[in-house]
Amino acid sequence: MKIIVLNGSPKGDLSVTMQYILYIQKKFPQHELKILNVAQQIKHLDRDQEKFYEIIEEIKASDGIIWGTPVYVLLVPSQYKRFIELITERNAKGAFKDKYTVALTTSIHFFDHTAHNYLHAICDDLEMKYVGKFSPDMNELFRSENRTKLIHFAKNFFYAIENNIPTSKHFPPLNYRNFSYNPNKIEVKKNKISTEGKKILIITDSTDDRTNLGKMINTFRNSFTENIEIINIYDINIKGGCLGCCQCGYDNQCVYKEKDEFMAFWNQKLKPSDILVFAGNIKDRYLSSRWKMVFDRAFFNNHVPTLIGKQIAFIISGPLSQIPNIKQIFQAYLESQGSNCVDFITDEFGDSAEINSVLQNCAHQLIRFSNSNYIQPETYLSVGGKLLFRDAVYSRLRLIFRADDKYYEKQGFYDTFPQNDEMAKKMNEQLIPVIENNEKFRKKFYSMIKEAIVNPLKSIVAHPDK
Ligand SMILES: Cc1cc2nc3c(=O)[nH]c(=O)nc-3n(C[C@H](O)[C@H](O)[C@H](O)COP(=O)(O)O)c2cc1C
Known part of the structure; x- marks a missing residue:
């Protein structure tokens, strides 16, 4: 059989992910x-339609497709997303219909599942026969x-093709509201x-005043007495x-x-802001690849949070509520950045008056939260994610990510290893042997466990000065 591997790594042949593909090739020489390096060649494919259609012809002639890609910033690299956008823009969806497919990523397991949700949804949108995923750590x-x-x-993939097995769909088509x-x-x-002196910045990939997005941005801007700065990410070099x-x-x-303006944009525009609004249209199962490029390029900060303490809201046009994956990605990203994800406002619900009021309320809320420095408690998304980063930066990433290591050390991130929790250590040393060996004590201990957990909290609630 002939299988086309669409390589999402900007590193092309030096891709880690492709080593997994080459291993499969070694084991199945029949x-x-x-491998087509579509992400590495994206500029070329974007410019040169003929080159793009050559790939489409290869896809048409193949027995199956492997989406092989690294995970980049909780999704796939922007170059790969651009390739996926071109399939629809250039009317090439038909080439993918009914093709058997699998997705193979490598990563360090930080939101590899959201990248896979994305790829699976894309396969369902392309009406492919999705057989499964493989998501190993890079090593x-x-x-x-x-x-x-x-x-x-x-x-299993080859078996599926050879035996024409039926495959289940997981993601229903998106329904755009008219x-x-x-x-x-x-x-x-x-x-x-009033902005009350807060520095507010809107970042968008469209400023077209005739669209819902453009009008929603305008309503948000007009909610303030002062002028609010807006940057179109297509205007940044x-x-x-x-x-x-x-x-x-x-x-x-x-x-x-200094070869382009991205670092200056991030360091001199985003970082000094108190309040950020990210605005965009849904494009396939995420925002545009241009937006993805922004998040990928911000990786120059590696695993160091650079948006600490900021209030951030999203204004999105399109069926966001049908793609919960996007919200999860942005919530995780912002929580890990130490910022407050305030709201997602879309044009999916309510009439124009209702959208006006939620936009204005959002403006109000951003100022109130900024004034009180309110950051919501973290959820599993960043609690889990940060532990993963901490362990990775402490160990195998330490050599390459020197800036991360220095930051983590300075911020005391390494002090939070469980083996550094002296109180827990002492408690466990003293009590575990007794619990294990003394039945009378064990029974008493477990009978009073509920009170033991809640009593210290009760004392805070009852405290007159706390
Ligand atoms: C810009 C960038 C963003 C990344 N984002 C993630 C991520 O969100 N989650 C993750 O687990 N790994 C992430 N990684 C790690 C890569 O997924 C991993 O190193 C992968 O094996 C690289 O594969 P490749 O050599 O095929 O490109 C990122 C790496 C880079 C360079």
Whole structure:
């Protein structure tokens, strides 16, 4: 059989992910796995339609497709997303219909599941026959039990094609609301508020005033008595997506550095703001690849949070509520950044008057929260994510990500290892042997466990000064 591998790594042949593909090739020499470096060549494919259609012809002639890609910033690299956008823009969806497919990523398991949700949804949108996913850590190929899993995965894919097995769909098609948002300008004017000296920045990939997004942005801006700065990310000179070179690991300096405006945009515009609004249209199962490029290029900060304490809201046009994956990605991203994810406002619900009021309320809320420095408690998304980063930066990432290591050390991130919790250590040392060996004590201990947990909290609630 002939299988086309769409390589999402900007590193092309030097991709870690492609080593997993090459291993499959070694174990199944009876099949041909042809790797196409679509992400690495994206500028070329974007410019040159003929080159793009050559790939589409290869896809048409193939027996199956492997989406092989690294996870970048909780999704796939922006270059890969651009390739996916081109499929629809250039009317090439038909080539993918009914093709058997699998998705294979490598990562460090930080939100690899959201990248897979995305890829699976794309496959369902393209009406492909999605057989399954494989999501190893980048180093899993070293262990023989993992290589065995990889062989099983590949075997199952080839079996599916050879036996024409039925496949289940998981993501229903998106349903776009046919609604034109028309704000009543007098109403918007009535309820203006002051920024109270807060620096607010709107970042968008569209400023077209005729669209719902453009109008929603305007309503939000007009909610303030002062002028609110807006930046269209297409107006920033960004030479390209993240190259995955990791040279930023040493001192957070991107290889593009002064060759384009991205670092200056992030450091001089985003970072000094108190309040940020990210605005965009839904494009396939995320925002645009341009937006993705922004998040990928911000990786020059590696695992150091740079948006600490900021209030951030989203204004999105399109069926966001049908793609909970997007919200999860942004909530996780912002929580990990130490910022407050205030709201997601869309044009999916309510009439124009209702959208006006939620936008104005959001403006109000952003100022109130900013004044009180309110950051919501973290959820599993960043509690789990930060532990994963801490362990990785302490160990195998330490050599490359020197800037991360220095920051983590300075901020005391390493002090939070469980083995550094002296109180827990002492308690466990003293009490575990007694619980294990003294039945009378054990019974008493477990009978009073509920009170023991709640009593210290009760004392805070009852305290007159707390
Ligand atoms: C810009 C960038 C963003 C990344 N984002 C993530 C991420 O969100 N989650 C994760 O687990 N790994 C992330 N990684 C790690 C890569 O997924 C991992 O190193 C992968 O194996 C690289 O594969 P490749 O060599 O095929 O490009 C990121 C790496 C880079 C360079």
